[in-house]
Amino acid sequence: MATINSSSLTLDTHFFADVCSNFDYAAQFTKHDAGLLDQIKSCNSVYRFRFPIRRGNGFEVIDAWRVEHSHHQSPTKGGIRYSEMVNEDEVMALAALMTYKCAIVNVPFGGAKGGIKINPKNYTVQELENITRRYTVELIKKNFIGPSIDVPAPDYGSGEREMSWIADTYATMNPGQLDAMGAVTGKPIALHGIQGRREATGRGVAIAARECVSVAEDMQKIGLTPGISGKKVIVQGLGNVGYYSAKFLAEFGALIVGLCEFEGAIYNEDGLDVEAVFQHRKATGSILGYPGAKKEFKNTLEGLEQPCDILVPAALENQLTVSNIRNIKAKVIVEGANGPTSPEAETIFYQMGGLVVPDMYANAGGVTVSYFEWLKNLSHVAFGRINRRFEENSNLNLVNMVEGITGLALTPLQRATIVKGASELELVNSGLEDTMIRSYHEIREVYKSNEKIDGLRTAALVGVINKIAVSYQNLGIWP
């Protein structure tokens, strides 16, 4: 994810409380025993540890965490955040959100999250490798990692490189374990990763936004015309999630009018070229100074307040609060980041006539494709490998037969389009799209079922609580 200024987060210890308050609010729309609700919302295991690494002529002690929020399904799943701002409260909140997002998209995992309290920019690649490998060993020592136990993935500040170090360390420490590669997801393709994982969270966010604005009845209520085409969008964050969210939203026909990063924000009501802005930032180190921008703001938060239809905060938590929500012009907020809107700000936004597509659904594309990667690792075969040629041959037979019977002759392009068997990337993208669309309507159904349910987040949580309650009942833990 992107690197948005989060200095306000240093002393912030209410993220987990915010997640719990959303949970408690939703729980009133269910009929479960108070003890069961408490079990669902609590963090089951919080492992806090410290380890030394060699640095310069001395040593440095690193603070780290792994939180497994819920074991109602195994393994638990969630990324590892590398950030100076990481604290226990944040990791607990993010682990809880992982439980909820897995349940929403019907991924059979419990939620977890990891944190390493460092700013990766201040460390050499060698030091980062040492830290990551040592972190993995600490998890192995306490049985906090494994394909059937707890499966990490990338998060803010980590990526494919870190996941390959984790995979290698885990495999080295577990010689002969057939499924060792399933101990971590988000790995590079060359190291048993899966096509489409890198883009998955952003692609999922874009699909979530498109699905939300396609429902005519809901758009009418908030004063927008249905359809993604031409919708003005502001995206905060040009990291993995924000960049791909903006890219796919533009591909779906939306107009990206604003982009915000920690150093500032740019705006052009006629649209910005996402790739050109990305390249400009890569070359100059800043989003500011992009020649295609009509307005520039030194403060990222000012960028969020510009005119648009859809706002996608895809950076860090706590960006939309009581202090700025009233200035937001967007009608729809699609949460690419985890926890970008405080509960109070969300209430005000609904009073303003807006709609929030919640994080636990909107950014669940990443874990959905992580699930596909884990399945690939356990089955030891790439998706499409066994059936692709068979499908192509069957399609070819069908086309030849139809042409023979009807006398029609397809163009080479038409023929190729019909005949082609699905690649791994196509299967992953189609599975992701199906998951995002189905889950949106599952949430919406709950929202519509009770007029007292105040928004999509509460509706999503009501669905989550009911699903997890069934798991506990099936485990025989609760009647």
Ligand code: GLU
């Ligand atoms: N860190 C990502 C998230 O917050 C991905 C988690 C995963 O793939 O396990 O959803």
